[in-house]
Amino acid sequence: MTQTTFTPTTEDELSDIIASAIGPFDIVGGGTRHTPAGHQRLSTAGLSGVRLYEPGALTLVAGAGTTMAEINALLADNGQRLPFEPMDHRAVLGTTGEPTLGGMIALNHCGPRRVQAGSARDMLLGLRFVDGSGRIVKNGGRVMKNVTGYDIARLHCGARGKLGVMTEISLKVLPLPERTATMALAEPSPIAAVAGLSKALGSPFEVNGAAWHQGRILLRVEGFNDSVSYRADQLAGLLPGLTLVDENPWDDLRDARFAATTDRDIWRVSLRASNGAKAAERLMGMGVDVTLDWGGALLWASTDNGFDLRSALGGLHGHATRLRGAGDAPALEPAADGVAQLTTALQKAYDPRGLFNG
Amino acid sequence: MDMPIPSAEILSRRADHIAALKSVVPADRVIEDVIGLRAYECDALTAYRCTPLAVVLPCNTEEVAAVLKLCHDRGIPVVPRGAGTSLAGGSLPTADAVVVGVARLTDVLEVDYDDRIMRIQTGRTNLSVTAAIEEDGWFYAPDPSSQLACAISGNIGMNSGGAHCLKYGVTVNNLLGLRMVLMDGTIIDLGGAHMDAGDIDLLPVVCGAEGQLGIVTEATLRILPKPEGARPVMVAFGSSAVAGACVSDTIQAGIVPVAIEFMDRPCIEACEAFAKAGYPDCEALLIIEVEGSDREIDHQLALIREIAERHNPDEIRESRSADESARIWLGRKSAFGAMGQINDYMCLDGTIPVSELPYVLERIGELSKEYGLGVANVFHAGDGNMHPLILFDANKPGDLERCEAMGADILRLCIEVGGCLTGEHGVGIEKRDLMHAQFNAQDLEAQMIVKDVFDPKWLLNAAKVFPLDASEARRA
Known part of the structure; x- marks a missing residue:
């Protein structure tokens, strides 16, 4: 039709x-x-x-x-x-x-x-x-x-x-910045990785990319040429072993392209950074593929089809969205009662006939 | 300034209402005596005053909820209050209203540097939020000029900015979560220590709703590591228009300074007389501050110098030390005090597109001549947030009215060039009736719908923000 x-x-x-x-x-x-x-x-x-x-x-x-x-x-x-x-x-x-x-x-x-x-x-x-x-x-x-x-x-x-x-x-x-630099450091544990990311994000060096992906800490700094060199040096001092790499992992991270080639369900989870580390550790034990961004505050999970990620997270998350896949669990995070009432009433006020619900 | 006529029925039952308030919270939370109430009859917009029915200063969220529920059930209007520093009359009471203040809610509930968040009670002052973490090298970014006195609850109500928001954003950009009490006593949490929301996000509409949707008692704030250093450069120009062009070129060159402040001749002269900061004798002056390590600062200041020199400045004064920085900032930071010493003044807060700066300054100059009132301009140029100070004499009959009329003309001018009535002070009662100039009936309806949802009986701070004729049917 x-x-x-x-x-x-x-x-x-x-x-x-x-x-x-x-x-x-x-x-x-x-x-x-x-x-x-x-x-x-x-x-x-x-x-x-x-x-x-x-x-x-x-x-x-x-x-x-x-x-x-x-x-x-x-x-x-x-x-x-x-x-x-x-x-x-x-x-x-x-x-x-x-x-x-x-x-x-x-x-x-x-x-x-x-x-x-x-x-x-x-x-x-x-x-x-x-x-x-x-x-x-x-x-x-x-x-x-x-x-x-x-x-x-x-x-x-x-x-x-x-x-x-x-x-x-x-x-x-x-x-646009004059220069972008990416640095990497091998780190298999999400707990240690997020601790490292927190150290970098808690520094004055204006880190604007902070991820943990495929066993590596990834950091990004941007700005004027000189500035980027200086900050990269300072960050390497904070996280020994951190080195400049000639690659751009950020577009892939932005688009979750690392999950594109499988047919698994994909979840995007926003949570407190330290909970990101805990959640990653827990989920990895359940056979879920995990990538962390935002210094641990964003968790990407690829799961078996129909896997109820929210239950698995056990309250560690702020909100979880199933971006791809299906299942009994709703795709969007259900709001708490008081908030849901307001949200529903607001929707009704702007769209009394429910034209935009679909 | 019109305010709704207080309900005779509520006023006649005052003793009963106060007794009821004392039955839901401990009696020492309630202020009812004439002298005690006087402190709450106005905020920093002192031209308008009214003694409220009573004041309640709860000690926790549950007490706020109990008071709101009682007022809701009895149909008593409520006016929320932070530290009472609103320049727009945001916490001006009516005679039949109970003022609910958060002044006793000042605790820091949690600080977590690893997660870069801080949870506080909202009666805490802006500066004391940063004070609690600065020894560890952290700060909370929004820094309104009143930061020594203003409370976070009011910052959330007005979505406050400050000098440094060009780089760090305003309150809404630094607020992750909040706990609030709705007018019917319901307690809700929005957001938290994580970022954004999974579906429709109510937090950004609560921020800036001037206390009309609920009373926010706790907030989770994003905190930031302090930069290694910061230093300003001061550039003097022969005309305001050229200074405006320099602002635009600087931004376009890829430099995002942490602050760009602008002062014109009347303001510079007043500051000089008051603070003796040694400012140059010029028509317009920019203070541009950048952050980073010494080397990074040197580099950015050199770039700014290069751009400024293209505009034939009268003088460029680069700070090389903390002492020199302090001298450059001294005049600017004393601007409002300096103006207050020579005159009564009304401070406006319209925002314009940066590109319209030269035209708007010229028009303000013309209006100043037409009305026969002096104007000094001092403002955040990087984001177009103007603060024209209209000088008048409160003791001279008719001067305040002329000043208000001229202020309204300046704000209409801001709207005409694509700007808005208020960049950071809020609408309150001060700009309430000018809202018709910026919004049509449909625009206002779409905003009032939100209040209908949060506060269906329109009891909370209801005579603010919306023109009284627009909100009348709902308030009835």
């Missing part, structure tokens, strides 16, 4: 489509991040294009359907980037298409540089969206500091489109 696809090119058109809708939608950007539920499709492809880019003010405003490829190319031409390293899901989910800005915000993505540069949420300056009643809303703006009214823009970060369809997004961008 072919689904109807709506491709509005203006907010007014989008508002009309939503207001007159009789059934739920699948909101689709590039279609790289989730499997549509089979509803009528609402594509953001017509809401694309860079609207404003001021490198001297570190500000970018673009339509939600703008591809990441277009944005990354434009920024690179001007010696800038999105510092939080948004994940590209195509390898791990086997999807095609082009990731979009809207999808990136909807999943609040962030890569290894999360430890320093934050997530998409931290760089979001403002948003325009249409809610489930067809209401066209703007929130935030294009300036760095803004506490004018409630920050409902950031509510959309990680909300997976459940509160509305984003149309335009403003972001803070940052300069």
